Amino acid sequence: MPERIRRILLTAVVALGALVMFFPFAWTVSTSLSPGVGLDATPQLIPDDPTLAAYRELFANTPFARVIANSLGLAITTTALQLTTSSLAGYAFSRLAFPGRGLVFGLYLATMMIPIQVLIVPLFVQMRSLGLVDTYLGVLLPGVASAFGVFLLRQAMNSVPRELDEAATIDGAGHFRIFARLVLPLVGPALASLAVFAFMSSWNGFLWPLIILRSEHLQTLPLALAGLQGQYTTQWDVMMAGSVVSVLPMLALYLFAQKYVIQGVAGTGLK
Amino acid sequence: MTAPSAVGISRTTRPLAPPRRTRRGSRLRYTLTVLAFLLPSALPLLAFTIYPMIGAFWTSLHSWNLIGVMEWVGLENYTTLLTDDATRRVFANTLYYVVGYLPLVYIGGLALALALNSLIPARNLLRGIYFLPVVTSWIVVALVWRWLLNPSVGVVNAMLGGLGIDGPGWWTDPYWAMPSIILASAWKDLGFVMIILLAGLQAIPTDVQEAAMIDGAGRFRRLLNITLPLLSPSTFFVVVISLINGFQVFDQVYAMTGGGPAGSSTVVVQQIYDLTFRYSSAGEASALSWLLFLLVLAVTVIQLIGQRRWVTYA
The missing domain is CATH 1.10.3720.10 (MetI-like)
Structure with missing residues (x-):
């Protein structure tokens, strides 16, 4: 039956493609376990005698443990802040009437068009005059609010039936109670999507930390990884060990919340 | 900023309307509520996106080495x-x-x-x-x-x-x-x-x-x-x-x-x-x-x- 053969062929091609897509990850892990490779020969995919020497080198001779703590702290704080500010504003745009609401919402959306790259010079100058260069706060501040997050949560809150609020209002609940007790618990999936995106953009962020951070002990993972290239020019095992270490937490989060990440991405495309 | 007219708003979006009582106190309270929901995101966006965006344009009209005095050059940079x-x-x-x-x-x-x-x-x-x-x-x-x-x-x-x-x-x-x-x-x-x-x-x-x-x-x-x-x-x-x-x-x-x-x-x-x-x-x-x-x-x-x-x- 040609239809069945077609399907088998299709599956084979897609699975082969997935192998090709996955190969760089496998190769990274394999290299990180093959000490001393990369100087004169291409290593094997399955190392003869795998060791964790590269990981020991990484944690002994670079401040990687501190760097992981920095990245984790910044990502968690950014995520918490963005969830708070975005859900509050989402509620305002979904449930509160005030003059100029449409205009203000339009301005929020317009800021999504402005990339950080355009802002680096004045933002750097601003942070310098606030005395925040080379501080955690300086890294955090531009990421406190996210127009994308506001948009995402406003859309989600708009799909919560308003009859529920009315019932709560009759029972004497104010806006803060309706927000915290009624609306917020019903937009869980949108909050999860935003949490993953916020965490991801902080964890992977490069340009802004590169500009604002100077001290080695404040560095984030992407900065430290970029720095490894200078320190270990040909020691690919150590560089790949650093890559594995910095991907793992994000990978864990992704596997845990895959559904919400994919829903979040798919949802933005449909709107 | 003037407080919203309760009547005008309640006509368009009834369930969202602020309390109908026109007492000054409750209207102020409603305004404060709106601000409490909005400002945590509006202030950072203003300070760290809109303001630097305008700042970038202002800087682009000057010659400046990031440290010394800014010197007006008009559109020369462009x-x-x-x-x-x-x-x-x-x-x-x-x-x-x-x-x-x-x-x-x-x-x-x-x-x-x-x-x-x-x-x-x-x-x-x-x-x-x-x-x-x-x-x-x-x-x-x-x-x-x-x-x-x-x-x-x-x-x-x-x-x-x-x-x-x-x-x-x-x-x-x-x-x-x-x-x-x-x-x-x-x-x-x-x-x-x-x-x-x-x-x-x-x-x-x-x-x-x-x-x-x-x-x-x-x-x-x-x-x-x-x-x-x-x-x-x-x-x-x-x-x-x-x-x-x-x-x-x-x-x-x-x-x-x-x-x-x-x-x-x-x-x-x-x-x-x-x-x-x-x-x-x-x-x-x-x-x-x-x-x-x-x-x-x-x-x-x-x-x-x-x-x-x-x-x-x-």
Whole structure:
């Protein structure tokens, strides 16, 4: 039956493609376990005698443990802040009437068009005059609010039936109670999507930390990884060990919340 | 700011209206409530997006080394940039990146989305694997691809060698630096495009496809005349987002080639960074930022206008 053969062929091609897509990850892990490779020969995919020497080198001779703590702290704080500010504003745009609401919402959306790259010079100058260069706060501040997050949560809150609020209002609940007790618990999936995106953009962020951070002990993972290239020019095992270490937490989060990440991405495309 | 008129608002959106009591106290309380919900996001956006955006324009009209006194030069930074060969080259390199990257990632993403939209086994697992690079940081991806594409001991050239092909110098070669960056970028973003298009495909009603099948339309004709037109809103979204991100490409360039060799892969944002922190020309850097922003804005607006010709909303 040609239809069945077609399907088998299709599956084979897609699975082969997935192998090709996955190969760089496998190769990274394999290299990180093959000490001393990369100087004169291409290593094997399955190392003869795998060791964790590269990981020991990484944690002994670079401040990687501190760097992981920095990245984790910044990502968690950014995520918490963005969830708070975005859900509050989402509620305002979904449930509160005030003059100029449409205009203000339009301005929020317009800021999504402005990339950080355009802002680096004045933002750097601003942070310098606030005395925040080379501080955690300086890294955090531009990421406190996210127009994308506001948009995402406003859309989600708009799909919560308003009859529920009315019932709560009759029972004497104010806006803060309706927000915290009624609306917020019903937009869980949108909050999860935003949490993953916020965490991801902080964890992977490069340009802004590169500009604002100077001290080695404040560095984030992407900065430290970029720095490894200078320190270990040909020691690919150590560089790949650093890559594995910095991907793992994000990978864990992704596997845990895959559904919400994919829903979040798919949802933005449909709107 | 004047407090909202309770009557005027309650007419349009009844359930949202502030309390009807017109006592001054409750109206003030309502205003404070609105502000409490809005200000935590409005203030940071004002302070760290809108204000610096205006600041960048102000800086672009001055000559400034980031430390000394700002000197008014009017539009001189813009005229300098527009007549400079370096500017032409960084825009050309950025355009090269966009033109190479977009078709690769779109056609690849579409093929994958079509394949994964049909009933094949382990769809979710496959989808998860293709999406994996999207959540990985650019610096890791760049580092890993530098290793894969290492000219002497990299695995890609080892495989090409096995086929009897003498692999190129990749990121160490001025001709191959940009293709290396494009290849790594396409690998990273393929899953993102796939998911957007997959969501678009799943929103197409099946009865349209069935009707065409009954009318005797072949697989290829159905793809060309039904699927692609109905998928055009998602395609539009992918193109808009990819172009916005593409013109702002930086992380992977910085980490893979640093703009080299010999400036062969220097892109606009890299140049903004270098002008600011290597040459201390904050004025020129800000002017270049604004030129980039205007370019992205123009490209986006053109697409928004052009979409009427080819985007079909069902």
